[in-house]
Amino acid sequence: MAGSLLRSGVRRFPWLCNVLLYGGLFAAGDAAQQLWRRRRRGQPPDWTQTRRVALVALAFHGNFSYVWLRALERALPGRRPPAVLGKVLCDQLLGAPVAVLAFYTGMSILQRKEDIFSDCKKKFWNTYKTGLMYWPFVQCMYKQSQVLCRVIMRSSWTTHSKKLNLMPQTLTQQHSKR
Secondary structure, three states, rough: OOHHHHHHHHHOOOHHHHHHHHHHHHHHHOOOOOHHHHHHHHHOOHHHHHHHHHHHHHHHHHHHHHHHHHHHHOOOOOOOOHHHHHHHHHHHHHHOOOHHHHHHHHHHHHOOOOOOOOOHHHHHHHHHHHHHHHHHHHHHHHHHHHHHHHHHHHHHHHHHHHHHHHHHHHHHHHHHOO
């Protein structure tokens, strides 16, 4: 009964479910990363940071992904290899930069930083290049259960990207020079 109720809710309110799922899993990815990293250092988790991540996901990423994926599906319909590769290429060249910029800018706004673009300037290319090594492969695999798979993989990506975000800049720069 609960399963059929959940399925009917997803069918009736796909946008709302997508946004809530993104917000929940972004927050879960951030919380998991913090628990793992801070526990090793003996520090308590920063739940304010997790709330910021959830807010950026709820306000932007869930909405953007829902609209963006629907637009890609309309522009390049189908699941045949040429259509899938076209969607992946468009997503990586157009959608991914927007998502990365929105994440860093949104987090900077919520952290009340003076220069809201400083994190974008410092971290955009490393995040984008790392994403290029991850997302195209995931996107080619997830076409059967697109939204659920994308959200699960997004959660693991959030965990990883938060790890990059917390590195001192010198380590991030050294890593990008390899």
